[in-house]
Amino acid sequence: MQPIIHSKLPNVGTTIFTVMSQLAVEHGAVNLGQGFPDFPMSDELTSLVDKAMKDGFNQYVHMNGLPALREALAAKATELYHTPINPETNITVTPGGTYAIYTALTTALQPGDEVIVFEPAYDSYIPNIEINGAKAVRISLQYPNYNIPWQEVRASVNERTRMIMINTPHNPTGAVLSEADMIELASIVTGTKIIILSDEVYEHLIFDGIAHQSILRYPELFERSFVCYSFGKTYHCTGWKLGYCIAPESFMKEFRKVHQFNCFTCDTPKQVALSQYLTNKTAYLTLGSFVEQKRNYFRALMADTPFTCIPSHGSYFECYSYAGFSNEADKDLAIRLTKECGIATIPVSAFYQNGEDNKVLRFCFAKKEETLEKAVASLKKNI
Ligand code: PMP
Ligand code: GLN
Numbered sequence: 596m597q598p599i600i601h602s603k604l605p606n607v608g609t610t611i612f613t614v615m616s617q618l619a620v621e622h623g624a625v626n627l628g629q630g631f632p633d634f635p636m637s638d639e640l641t642s643l644v645d646k647a648m649k650d651g652f653n654q655y656v657h658m659n660g661l662p663a664l665r666e667a668l669a670a671k672a673t674e675l676y677h678t679p680i681n682p683e684t685n686i687t688v689t690p691g692g693t694y695a696i697y698t699a700l701t702t703a704l705q706p707g708d709e710v711i712v713f714e715p716a717y718d719s720y721i722p723n724i725e726i727n728g729a730k731a732v733r734i735s736l737q738y739p740n741y742n743i744p745w746q747e748v749r750a751s752v753n754e755r756t757r758m759i760m761i762n763t764p765h766n767p768t769g770a771v772l773s774e775a776d777m778i779e780l781a782s783i784v785t786g787t788k789i790i791i792l793s794d795e796v797y798e799h800l801i802f803d804g805i806a807h808q809s810i811l812r813y814p815e816l817f818e819r820s821f822v823c824y825s826f827g828k829t830y831h832c833t834g835w836k837l838g839y840c841i842a843p844e845s846f847m848k849e850f851r852k853v854h855q856f857n858c859f860t861c862d863t864p865k866q867v868a869l870s871q872y873l874t875n876k877t878a879y880l881t882l883g884s885f886v887e888q889k890r891n892y893f894r895a896l897m898a899d900t901p902f903t904c905i906p907s908h909g910s911y912f913e914c915y916s917y918a919g920f921s922n923e924a925d926k927d928l929a930i931r932l933t934k935e936c937g938i939a940t941i942p943v944s945a946f947y948q949n950g951e952d953n954k955v956l957r958f959c960f961a962k963k964e965e966t967l968e969k970a971v972a973s974l975k976k977n978i
Contacts, residue, residue: 603726610718611945615929619939625970628929628939630766630911632961636831637878643868652867658855660688660839661866667873668839676811684844687851690861692796692825692838697723698857699821699840700758702850703790704729708757713743715946717766717794729757731948738953739905739916741770745779752783758790759783763808764797767946767957768914769907771801772808781816790846791816796825796838799879801909802887811841818843821850826869828911829879831961837865886911886961893960896971900978902956911961914943918954920978925952932956936977938970 615628659665665682672680680686689695696719704710706728712720714733721731734747748759759780763772784791793810801807810820825838842850872878890913894904902915921928925942933939940956960967 604722607722611941612718615933615939615941618930618933622934622937624933624937624939625966625973626939627958627960627962627967627970628933628941630959630961631833632831632911633966634831634961634963637872639875640830640832640868640872643871644864647864647867650867652863654863655860656863656866658860659851660686660861661863661870664688664866664870664873667870668841671873671876671879672809672811672841676809678811678814678817680811680841681844685847686839686841687847687854688837688839688861688866689854690838690858691827691836692794692823693719694836694858695821695823695825695838695840696720696792696794698850698853699792699823699842700724700729701727702846702853703758703792703821705757707755709753709755710758710760711748711751711756712760713762714948714951715741715767715943716760717762718946720760721948730755732756733948735947735951736768736770741765741768741905743772743776743779745776745783748779749783752787752789756787756789758792760792760794761810762794764801764907764909766797766910767912767941767943768905769910769912771805771908774808777808777810777813777816781813784819785815789819791820793820793822795822796828797910798824799829799882800886800911801883802890803908805908807909821846826865829882830869830872835862835865837861837869883909889960889962889964889967892964893958893967893971896967897958900971900975905955911959912957913960914955914957916953916955921954923954925954925956929956932974932978937973 612629619626665686669680669682700723704727708729709732710724712731724731798807810816810822822841827833901920905914907913925944929940929942943955944950944952
């Protein structure tokens with residue numbers, strides 16, 4: 596008889612991104628659901644990978660990440676956010692941002708710890724907390740601006756609170772944290788044992804002249820933080836699954852203990868290529884305006900539909916309310932639009948454990964203009 600596995604994640608099914616992408620393929624729909632670009636990434640960067648492979652960089656690199664890449668990342672972070680980052684002790688390269696988040700949670704959490712998570716939340720956060728035996732304390736961002744209700748955060752903190760997770764720019768809403776938010780956060784955690792996990796995978800995808808509020812700007816917050824990044828988002832290569840974590844030395848020491856027995860080391864030729872490409876500051880400093888133009892283009896197209904825009908200030912996404920013309924559950928509408936209108940989106944209720952449904956869909960605008968035109972034209976025709 597086959598042995599039974601007792602599920603560590605009994606309430607988890609297949610992620611909404613996979614479900615909607617699959618449905619889009621089945622129905623030939625334009626996929627504005629899962630967050631990935633359909634335009635090509637930099638030729639220069641792919642050529643550097645090709646060259647690195649031909650030059651023989653095909654064996655294991657150092658488990659913490661290629662030294663030259665860590666040096667380039669440390670120099671970049673120090674210059675952008677004015678907190679000295681040491682490539683030897685503060686950075687580890689990981690196979691993606693999701694892995695960096697999982698590793699940070701596994702490093703920091705003990706069974707019974709509480710973690711404050713804001714919803715809507717990126718889908719991996721809560722399962723990653725629970726698989727470590729910790730408890731997610733969910734707090735809803737204030738609809739429709741998706742601000743953090745700091746009073747509620749203050750009221751939720753107790754002696755079991757071990758971590759607060761933040762994400763700016765935010766997936767799925769495109770909301771961004773302000774300096775005032777960071778000051779609130781500092782006033783709550785100062786003098787406590789609370790660790791911060793800051794998911795900053797969209798650090799460069801920020802619009803409207805807003806400065807990214809990295810934890811790295813705030814030394815008193817950084818000393819208690821894991822900060823997670825993804826090259827996939829920065830360089831439009833989500834399939835590369837490469838990212839990194841920045842943390843203070845004592846945190847990083849423990850993080851590396853978990854990392855070394857999980858993946859140990861990441862893709863060598865891509866690290867070589869990225870270490871060289873990072874010297875091109877313009878490439879990452881112009882990303883925001885490049886993606887902002889796509890947001891603007893998409894927003895202008897959507898203005899001609901009955902959807903109401905909930906403005907995004909960063910990320911690959913913008914959310915739209917349909918409460919003005921339909922009372923349908925967001926999951927039902929997302930499925931119907933995929934099947935009947937040829938456009939796949941993500942229902943925002945999927946980012947809430949209790950399925951809170953504000954009648955909002957998330958659209959990924961990181962697409963070619965013709966893709967966005969096709970998607971909105973088919974929406975207008977059928978809605
Ligand atoms: N956090 C957020 C908020 C994201 O949107 C993503 C991208 N899917 C990630 C983390 C993970 O990035 P990666 O694909 O590098 O694992
Ligand atoms: N980050 C992407 C999104 O939010 C996709 C991630 C995934 O498929 N797990 O759409």
